Amino acid sequence: xxxxxxxxxxxxxSTIPLALVAFGALFSERSxxxxxxxxxxxxxxxxxxxxxxAAIEASVPAQLAAxxxxxxxxxxxxVYSLLHAYAAINMxxxxxxxxxxxxxxxxxxxxxxxxxxxxxxxxxxxxxxxIKEVPFLSEIPIIGDILFKQAFLSTYIGIAIFIVxxxxxxxxxxxxxxxxCGENPHAADSLGxxxxxxxxxxxxxxxxxxxxxxxxxxxxFANDFNATVSGFGxxxxxxxxxxxxxxxxxxxxxxxxxxxxxxxxxHAAIGFLDALKLPGEIYSMIPYIATxxxxxxxxxxxxxxxxxxxxxxxxxx
Amino acid sequence: MAENVxxxxxxxxxxxxxxxxxxxxPDVSSSVVSIVLGLLFGLIIMIIVNPSNAFPGFIKIISxxxxxxxxxxxxxxxxxxxxxxxxxxxxxAFRTGLFNIGASGQLTIGAxxxxxxxxxxxxxxxxxxxxxxxxxILGGAIWGAIPGILKAYRNVNEVVASIMLNYVAMYLNxxxxxxxxxxxxxxxxxxxxxxxxxxxFGLDLLFPKSSINGAFIIALLVVFIIHIVLNKTTFGYExxxxxxxxxxxxxxGMNEKRNIVLSMTIAGAIAGLAGAAIFLVSGKNxxxxxxxxxxxxxxxxxxxxxxxxxxxxxxxxxxxxxLKIGGFYVQINDFNPEIIDIIIASIIYFSALSLFVRKxxxxxxxxxxxxxxxxxxx
Numbered sequence: 001x002x003x004x005x006x007x008x009x010x011x012x013x014s015t016i017p018l019a020l021v022a023f024g025a026l027f028s029e030r031s032x033x034x035x036x037x038x039x040x041x042x043x044x045x046x047x048x049x050x051x052x053x054a055a056i057e058a059s060v061p062a063q064l065a066a067x068x069x070x071x072x073x074x075x076x077x078x079v080y081s082l083l084h085a086y087a088a089i090n091m092x093x094x095x096x097x098x099x100x101x102x103x104x105x106x107x108x109x110x111x112x113x114x115x116x117x118x119x120x121x122x123x124x125x126x127x128x129x130x131i132k133e134v135p136f137l138s139e140i141p142i143i144g145d146i147l148f149k150q151a152f153l154s155t156y157i158g159i160a161i162f163i164v165x166x167x168x169x170x171x172x173x174x175x176x177x178x179x180x181c182g183e184n185p186h187a188a189d190s191l192g193x194x195x196x197x198x199x200x201x202x203x204x205x206x207x208x209x210x211x212x213x214x215x216x217x218x219x220x221f222a223n224d225f226n227a228t229v230s231g232f233g234x235x236x237x238x239x240x241x242x243x244x245x246x247x248x249x250x251x252x253x254x255x256x257x258x259x260x261x262x263x264x265x266x267h268a269a270i271g272f273l274d275a276l277k278l279p280g281e282i283y284s285m286i287p288y289i290a291t292x293x294x295x296x297x298x299x300x301x302x303x304x305x306x307x308x309x310x311x312x313x314x315x316x317x
Numbered sequence: 318m319a320e321n322v323x324x325x326x327x328x329x330x331x332x333x334x335x336x337x338x339x340x341x342x343p344d345v346s347s348s349v350v351s352i353v354l355g356l357l358f359g360l361i362i363m364i365i366v367n368p369s370n371a372f373p374g375f376i377k378i379i380s381x382x383x384x385x386x387x388x389x390x391x392x393x394x395x396x397x398x399x400x401x402x403x404x405x406x407x408x409x410a411f412r413t414g415l416f417n418i419g420a421s422g423q424l425t426i427g428a429x430x431x432x433x434x435x436x437x438x439x440x441x442x443x444x445x446x447x448x449x450x451x452x453x454i455l456g457g458a459i460w461g462a463i464p465g466i467l468k469a470y471r472n473v474n475e476v477v478a479s480i481m482l483n484y485v486a487m488y489l490n491x492x493x494x495x496x497x498x499x500x501x502x503x504x505x506x507x508x509x510x511x512x513x514x515x516x517x518f519g520l521d522l523l524f525p526k527s528s529i530n531g532a533f534i535i536a537l538l539v540v541f542i543i544h545i546v547l548n549k550t551t552f553g554y555e556x557x558x559x560x561x562x563x564x565x566x567x568x569x570g571m572n573e574k575r576n577i578v579l580s581m582t583i584a585g586a587i588a589g590l591a592g593a594a595i596f597l598v599s600g601k602n603x604x605x606x607x608x609x610x611x612x613x614x615x616x617x618x619x620x621x622x623x624x625x626x627x628x629x630x631x632x633x634x635x636x637x638x639x640l641k642i643g644g645f646y647v648q649i650n651d652f653n654p655e656i657i658d659i660i661i662a663s664i665i666y667f668s669a670l671s672l673f674v675r676k677x678x679x680x681x682x683x684x685x686x687x688x689x690x691x692x693x694x695x
Contacts, residue, residue, distance in 0.1 A: 036476060083666065087666070087669050091670045091673045092673075093669040093670055093673075094669060096416055097665065097669040098669035098670075100418075100617055100621075101663075101665040101666035101668075102666070104614060104617075104658065104662035104665060105659060105663065108657075108662055109659055109662075111655045112362075112653050112656055112658075112659055115653045115655065116652075231480060231481075231483075231484055234476075234477060234480040234481070237474075237476075237477050238481070241474065241477065279492050281488040281489070281491050281492035282488075282492065284484075284488045284607075285484070285489065288481040288482075289481075289485060291481050292473075292478060292481050292482070292485075295467070295474070296467055297471075300471055300472050
C-alpha cells in the first residue's frame with residue numbers, strides 16, 4: 001500500500017506542472033493562437049524563478065520562497081510570451097516559426113546569463129520544498145495520505161487553477177468570447193469582439209501558466225535548474241490534444257502522463273519492475289512512446305478549435 | 318571631375334534598381350534584414366553584459382570563420398556539411414507542408430547505424446564507409462517515416478510526434494551504444510574503423526591540415542538532387558501541391574497520404590545522412606549522453622534563413638557555420654559561446670516577422686519603379 005501511495009504522490013507532483021502548462025496551451029489555442037513556444041516559456045520562467053528562489057531562500061521560509069518564485073515565473077512567462085503574441089497577432093507571422101524562435105532563444109539566453117554571472121549553467125536550490133504534512137487534512141484516511149502528505153505547494157495551486165480555468169472558460173463572458181475567437185473569429189468580430197485583445201489575453205494566460213509550470217518543474221523534480229525542461233512544453237501539447245481541448249479531460253490526460261513519468265523515473269523503487277532488470281533508458285522512453293500511441297488513437301477525430309493557427313485577417317472571408 | 322562622380326552614382330543607382338526589381342529581392346532582403354537585426358540584438362546583449370569587450374568580440378564573431386586561411390576555410394566547410402544536410406531535411410519537409418522538427422532524432426538514428434557498421438562490420442573492407450552511409454540513410458528514413466505515417470493515416474500533429482521521437486531516439490541511441498559499442502575508457506562509443514571513415518577525395522590537398530572530407534561533396538550532390546526533384550520533376554510538383562493544399566491535391570487525384578509519408582521519409586533520410594557525415598570521421602565518438610544532438614534544431618534555423626530553397630540552405634549553412642566558429646573564438650574575449658545561439662534565435666524571430674518587412678520592401682520596390690517611370694517621362 002505504501003508503494004501505491006508513494007507512486008501516487010510522485011505522480012501528482014509530475015502531473016501538476018504538466019496540467020498547468022496544458023491549461024495554458026488550452027487558453028491560447030482556444031483563442032486561436034497555436035503556442036508551441038511553451039517549452040521555451042517554461043524554461044525562461046523556470047530560469048528566472050530559480051534564480052530568484054536561490055537568491056532569497058536563505059533568508060525566507062521555504063514555502064514563501066517557493067511562492068515568490070512561482071509568481072516570478074508567472075510574470076516572466078507572461079512577458080516572454082508577449083513576443084510570440086506580437087509576432088502571431090500583430091505581425092500575422094507563421095506561428096510555428098515565432099514559437100520555434102522563442103524555444104531556441106530561451107535555453108541559449110538562460111545558459112549564457114547563468115554562465116556569465118555564475119560560471120556554470122546549473123542553478124542549485126538548497127532548500128527542501130516538500131510539505132511533510134498538512135495539519136488536520138492529512139488525518140483524512142486515504143485522501144489524506146495521497147494529497148496532503150509529502151506534497152508540494154504546486155499541488156494545491158494546480159487544483160485551484162484547474163477550478164478557476166474551468167469556470168472562466170465555460171461560465172464567464174470572457175471565456176465565451178475566447179472560445180468564439182478560436183472557432184470563428186470573423187463571426188466574433190462582426191459582433192464587436194476585439195479579436196486582438198482576446199488573443200493577446202489567451203497567449204498571455206498561456207505564458208503565465210507556462211512560466212509557473214517551469215518553476216514548478218524545477219521545484220518538483222530536480223531541485224536545480226539545468227537549462228532544460230525535458231520536453232515538458234511539448235508533452236503539454238500532447239496532453240492538450242489527448243484531452244480534446246477540455247479542462248477535465250486534460251487533467252485526466254496529465255495524470256496519465258504523470259503516472260508514466262513516475263514509472264519511468266522511480267522504476268527502481270517498484271518491486272516487480274526492478275526485478276525485470278531492464279535498462280534505465282527503456283523506462284525513460286516510456287512516457288514519450290505512450291504519448292505517440294495515445295495520439296495515434298486520439299487524433300483522428302480532432303476537436304481542435306477551427307481557427308487555431310490561422311492569423312486573423314479582417315479582410316479575408 | 319563632377320561628371321565622373323555623376324556617372325559613378327548613376328551606375329550604382331542602375332545596379333541597385335536591377336537588384337531591387339529582381340524576382341527574389343523581397344524574400345532575400347527580408348532574410349538579410351532579419352540577419353542584420355539578429356546580429357544587432359546580439360551586439361546589444363554583448364554591450365550590456367560586457368561593454369569593454371563587446372565590439373572586439375562582435376568583430377571576432379563575424380570574422381572568426383574566415384581567419385586561418387585555407388585551413389580555416391576547410392574547417393568551416395567541414396562544420397557546414399551536416400548543417401547543409403539538416404537544413405535541407407527541414408527545408409524539404411517545409412516545402413511539402415510539413416514541419417520536420419524531428420531532424421535531430423533522425424540524425425541520431427542514422428549516426429548510430431553508421432557508427433555501428435563502422436565499428437563492427439570491418440569485414441566489409443574498403444566499402445565499409447559506403448555501407449555505413451547507406452545504413453544511416455535507411456535509419457533516418459525509417460525514423461522520418463514514422464511521424465509521416467502517423468500524420469497521413471491518423472492525423473497526428475507531426476510536430477508533437479517528431480519531438481517525441483527525438484527523445485525516443487536519444488534514449489535508444491544511449492541504450493544501444495551501451496549494449497553494443499561502448500568503450501568504457503572514454504565513456505563513449507568506439508571510434509569507427511579507418512575503412513569506415515569518409516574518404517577525403519583529394520579535398521585535403523585543397524585545404525591542407527583541415528578536417529574537411531568527402532562528405533562535403535556528398536552534401537552538395539544531395540543539394541543538387543533535391544533541387545532537381547523539387548523544381549523539375551512531377552514527383553516534386555506533387556509533393557509541393559500536397560503541401561499547399563492537401564485537400565485540393567486529393568481532389569486532383571494525387572495520393573496525398575502516400576506523398577506525406579514519402580516527404581517525411583526523404584527528409585528523414587537526408588537527416589540520417591547528416592548523422593553519418595558527423596561521425597564517420599576519425600576522432601569523433603558517438604556519445605550515449607542524454608542530450609539531443611543540436612544539429613537538428615540548427616537545421617530549422619538554417620532552413621528558415623535559406624527560405625527553404627536548397628541553394629539558400631547551402632548559403633545559410635555556410636553563414637551559420639562561420640558564426641559558430643566565430644562563437645568558439647569569441648571565448649577569448651570573455652564571452653560564452655551561447656551568445657551565438659542567442660543571435661541565431663533572434664534572427665529566426667525577426668525572420669518570423671519578415672512578412673511585415675516584406676510589405677515595406679514591396680512598397681519600396683513599387684515606389685522606385687514609379688519614380689523611374691516618372692523620370693523617364695520627363
